[in-house]
Amino acid sequence: MTTSTSAPHLVTAGRSPLLSVAGLAVEFEVDGETREAVHDVALELRRGRVLALVGESGSGKSVTAMATLGLLPATAKVRGSITLDGTELVGADPQRLRDVRGGRIGTIFQEPMTALNPVFTIGYQIAEAIRAHRDVTRSVATERVRDLLATVGLDEPDRVARSYPHELSGGQLQRAMIAMAISCDPVLLIADEPTTALDVTVQAGILELLRDLRSRLDMAILLITHDMGVVADIADDVVVLRDGRVVERTAAAELFTDPRHEYTRTLLRAVPRLPDLRLAEPEPAEPATPVPEAAGVEPAVLLRNLVVEYPGRSRGRRVRAVDDVSLHIDPGEVVGLVGESGSGKSTIGRTLAGLVPAASGTVTVTGLDIGRAAGRVFHGRELRRIRARMGIVFQDPASSLNPRRTVGTSIAEPLSLHTDLGADDRRRRVDELLEAVGLPPELRDRYPHEMSGGQRQRVAIARAVALNPALLIADEPTSALDVSVQARILELFRSVQRQFGFACLFISHDLAVVEQLADRVVVLRRGRIVEQGPAATVLRTPRHPYTSQLLAAAPVADPAQQALRRAAWRRLTSPG
Amino acid sequence: MRALRLVSGRLLSMLVTLLAISLLTYAVFYLLPADPAQLSCGRPCTPQRLADARAFMGYDESWFRQYLDFLGGLVGGRTFGSGVAAVHCAAPCFGYSFRLNESVTQLILDRIPVTFSIALGAALLWLLIGVGAGMVSAVRRGTPVDRAAMTFSTVGVSAPSYLVGLLAILLFGFTLNMVPVSGYVPLTEDPVQWLWHLVLPWCVLALLSAAVYARLTRGQMLEVLGEDYIRTARAKGLGERRVIGWHALRNVLIPIVTVFGLDLGSLLGGAVITERVFSMSGLGALLLDAVGNIDLPLIVGVTLFSAFLIILANFLVDLLYGVLDPRATR
Numbered sequence: 001m002t003t004s005t006s007a008p009h010l011v012t013a014g015r016s017p018l019l020s021v022a023g024l025a026v027e028f029e030v031d032g033e034t035r036e037a038v039h040d041v042a043l044e045l046r047r048g049r050v051l052a053l054v055g056e057s058g059s060g061k062s063v064t065a066m067a068t069l070g071l072l073p074a075t076a077k078v079r080g081s082i083t084l085d086g087t088e089l090v091g092a093d094p095q096r097l098r099d100v101r102g103g104r105i106g107t108i109f110q111e112p113m114t115a116l117n118p119v120f121t122i123g124y125q126i127a128e129a130i131r132a133h134r135d136v137t138r139s140v141a142t143e144r145v146r147d148l149l150a151t152v153g154l155d156e157p158d159r160v161a162r163s164y165p166h167e168l169s170g171g172q173l174q175r176a177m178i179a180m181a182i183s184c185d186p187v188l189l190i191a192d193e194p195t196t197a198l199d200v201t202v203q204a205g206i207l208e209l210l211r212d213l214r215s216r217l218d219m220a221i222l223l224i225t226h227d228m229g230v231v232a233d234i235a236d237d238v239v240v241l242r243d244g245r246v247v248e249r250t251a252a253a254e255l256f257t258d259p260r261h262e263y264t265r266t267l268l269r270a271v272p273r274l275p276d277l278r279l280a281e282p283e284p285a286e287p288a289t290p291v292p293e294a295a296g297v298e299p300a301v302l303l304r305n306l307v308v309e310y311p312g313r314s315r316g317r318r319v320r321a322v323d324d325v326s327l328h329i330d331p332g333e334v335v336g337l338v339g340e341s342g343s344g345k346s347t348i349g350r351t352l353a354g355l356v357p358a359a360s361g362t363v364t365v366t367g368l369d370i371g372r373a374a375g376r377v378f379h380g381r382e383l384r385r386i387r388a389r390m391g392i393v394f395q396d397p398a399s400s401l402n403p404r405r406t407v408g409t410s411i412a413e414p415l416s417l418h419t420d421l422g423a424d425d426r427r428r429r430v431d432e433l434l435e436a437v438g439l440p441p442e443l444r445d446r447y448p449h450e451m452s453g454g455q456r457q458r459v460a461i462a463r464a465v466a467l468n469p470a471l472l473i474a475d476e477p478t479s480a481l482d483v484s485v486q487a488r489i490l491e492l493f494r495s496v497q498r499q500f501g502f503a504c505l506f507i508s509h510d511l512a513v514v515e516q517l518a519d520r521v522v523v524l525r526r527g528r529i530v531e532q533g534p535a536a537t538v539l540r541t542p543r544h545p546y547t548s549q550l551l552a553a554a555p556v557a558d559p560a561q562q563a564l565r566r567a568a569w570r571r572l573t574s575p576g
Numbered sequence: 577m578r579a580l581r582l583v584s585g586r587l588l589s590m591l592v593t594l595l596a597i598s599l600l601t602y603a604v605f606y607l608l609p610a611d612p613a614q615l616s617c618g619r620p621c622t623p624q625r626l627a628d629a630r631a632f633m634g635y636d637e638s639w640f641r642q643y644l645d646f647l648g649g650l651v652g653g654r655t656f657g658s659g660v661a662a663v664h665c666a667a668p669c670f671g672y673s674f675r676l677n678e679s680v681t682q683l684i685l686d687r688i689p690v691t692f693s694i695a696l697g698a699a700l701l702w703l704l705i706g707v708g709a710g711m712v713s714a715v716r717r718g719t720p721v722d723r724a725a726m727t728f729s730t731v732g733v734s735a736p737s738y739l740v741g742l743l744a745i746l747l748f749g750f751t752l753n754m755v756p757v758s759g760y761v762p763l764t765e766d767p768v769q770w771l772w773h774l775v776l777p778w779c780v781l782a783l784l785s786a787a788v789y790a791r792l793t794r795g796q797m798l799e800v801l802g803e804d805y806i807r808t809a810r811a812k813g814l815g816e817r818r819v820i821g822w823h824a825l826r827n828v829l830i831p832i833v834t835v836f837g838l839d840l841g842s843l844l845g846g847a848v849i850t851e852r853v854f855s856m857s858g859l860g861a862l863l864l865d866a867v868g869n870i871d872l873p874l875i876v877g878v879t880l881f882s883a884f885l886i887i888l889a890n891f892l893v894d895l896l897y898g899v900l901d902p903r904a905t906r
Contacts, residue, residue, distance in 0.1 A: 069811055071807065098813045098815060100813075101810065101811055107812075109804060109811075116805055117823055117826075117827070118901070119826045119830075119902060128812070129813070132812060133813055177808075180812060
């Protein structure tokens with residue numbers, strides 16, 4: 001443990017710390033057993049600064065923040081000291097804590113879609129926060145809500161105030177959340193993974209807003225994140241947590257240039273990196289130039305003018321999720337499908353798997369027509385024959401593996417469905433597969449809940465390649481994983497792909513991840529392809545303005561690079 | 577505009593459902609091996625008298641014609657027979673009980689105050705007790721209070737109402753002599769006696785349903801308390817009372833209102849067992865008597881009326897749902 005006890009670079013002249021945490025320890029009692037979630041955590045935060053609390057899942061970063069708010073469950077035992085402007089918060093009486101919460105400390109949470117109460121309007125919820133701390137009339141509060149919503153950059157504050165959460169987008173909701181958090185002029189803003197659930201272009205806007213508010217309102221921000229790109233973008237100081245302990249405490253600039261602790265170095269190495277961005281003047285050229293198919297080779301996947309529609313909310317109107325998409329994947333080729341939420345990337349994956357019927361266009365996998373098999377006339381046997389030639393890896397391994405079956409059984413399932421291997425042969429094959437994904441064969445008798453997230457995703461990959469598929473569909477296979485686990489899974493993915501030689505449709509919102517794996521990249525926006533081409537070309541010198549914007553918005557784990565990207569992003573998004 | 581379309585759409589589907597139910601109910605006439613004309617024809621029943629009775633009641637027509645007459649009666653009333661012997665049944669005519677010599681509508685109207693008094697009072701009581709107990713249980717999860725409430729609720733769910741009713745009469749009525757054990761006093765006649773006579777049936781009915789609602793509320797509440805927006809409500813400095821009693825409760829109520837509407841609707845159609853146990857002549861007792869006497873027009877009328885109440889309750893729940901849950905109006 002090389003925790004630096006003194007941190008001279010944190011001292012800003014003349015200001016005593018606003019928030020100071022010392023010797024913080026949090027224990028949870030679970031089934032009579034005491035488990036320590038946070039151990040001897042200390043940190044200091046001054047006004048006008050952004051302190052990032054960084055760590056992977058289970059590192060204790062959120063627990064530390066919740067302890068500051070006094071919002072830990074009753075089963076938690078908190079020791080140590082947390083002072084805000086000299087006021088002790090640990091063990092403070094409920095009334096004082098309520099005054100602090102929402103009054104002195106504003107909070108933003110990760111998932112704006114669920115963090116706001118679905119049955120109240122945005123305006124009501126913000127006004128409620130104001131009236132909880134200020135003795136103002138309803139009309140004064142309403143007026144203030146309007147101002148706040150305008151402050152956080154929402155275009156139609158009155159309409160937003162009247163809206164219910166389900167009527168707004170994730171980005172709008174997170175801005176509304178921020179408006180609520182700053183409604184009582186807090187001195188400290190706690191932002192718990194404020195952009196994790198958002199698209200990169202939306203994330204860039206939210207980070208920009210936080211940066212702006214920090215200087216305008218002279219607040220301190222305690223930022224909790226797992227994303228080194230976000231840290232590089234906005235943080236002044238960084239505290240790295242691991243298993244509830246502080247492993248490194250330093251200025252953000254130094255963390256990236258000179259990480260002192262081995263764990264920090266590992267963490268930084270694990271972050272997938274985007275190539276340096278060179279933004280040429282975006283050509284307004286023809287958006288979707290289909291790459292010509294290689295002559296003579298039958299493509300693993302061929303989509304021609306694919307259209308997929310979903311029934312809309314109001315009857316009769318259908319939502320076009322995929323609009324006239326044509327693409328092909330050659331045998332053994334990895335194609336990265338990139339886009340933000342609602343771009344139709346997952347729908348394309350599901351159509352390929354025969355889970356969603358195509359409204360028009362053709363879908364063929366290794367020459368077999370999926371569109372026909374999955375269409376109105378249900379051809380179960382044909383669909384099964386096609387499915388036997390593809391594997392699918394989903395985003396969340398915890399929910400895509402049957403919790404009541406051993407992982408060995410799960411891996412063997414496609415074998416018993418589609419092959420006539422005997423029990424012994426199946427078992428041998430399962431062991432081979434486990435070995436191929438870097439798991440000891442003994443794990444075959446484990447249940448999913450007895451494994452870590454990374455191990456489960458390895459199992460999911462083993463199951464997907466069990467039949468030696470011609471095509472593997474991977475839908476955000478690493479987004480639910482910690483960054484160090486993600487790095488190992490991506491490494492595994494590459495080696496498995498080499499070993500089995502399948503074609504792969506790799507769906508992801510993360511450009512850096514796609515860059516690591518894909519031969520070719522296809523960029524989707526609102527159901528249409530805006531750009532496609534070799535990964536190196538598209539991600540280095542994008543031609544379509546949207547791709548440029550997407551690339552500029554993606555934060556990278558390097559403050560200097562990130563500053564350039566941020567500037568580029570501002571240029572790209574500023575009107576005129 | 578959208579709300580208007582929603583309401584008119586629901587109204588239309590309600591009408592269609594009612595028609596389907598009326599048709600099904602009317603089938604009783606043809607499925608039951610009983611002939612109202614035969615029953616009221618007296619002895620000796622000559623073929624001529626039987627035919628006369630049939631013609632008088634309108635049973636000499638085809639089943640389709642009879643059904644249309646029935647529907648016509650609902651809308652515009654109808655007249656049975658002609659001349660001096662004619663009886664008129666005013667709209668909405670749910671049929672005519674030739675046995676009791678009274679229109680079914682009038683018979684139902686006579687019984688409504690009793691049944692509605694029992695049902696509404698009991699519903700209010702069980703809603704308060706059930707939701708209250710469920711909330712306390714959820715908030716004090718795992719404590720003796722929670723365990724006691726849930727044990728009590730298990731007993732309530734499994735106890736049959738006639739048993740609880742009879743035991744309550746025995747204990748509070750006869751042994752302790754606290755409340756009257758039977759009968760109904762109209763509210764307009766003597767409000768205090770009205771209340772006094774209803775206390776026991778209310779408690780018995782409420783006790784049983786409250787048990788179900790307590791479980792439902794507890795489960796919903798535990799789920800809602802784990803939601804992110806509850807954490808947000810706390811993080812903005814609201815007190816526990818407001819967090820639970822307003823932010824959480826508003827969301828807990830959404831599924832509860834659905835169940836409540838249906839329960840209340842079917843209870844308004846007659847609490848058959850409770851009415852019998854407490855010797856109150858409500859709709860349930862009316863239906864029971866009608867079945868006992870094979871009074872077909874009355875059976876059909878009361879059944880249809882009960883179905884109408886349930887569908888109406890369902891409709892109101894749908895509307896209320898739109899108010900409680902803004903996501904539902906889509």
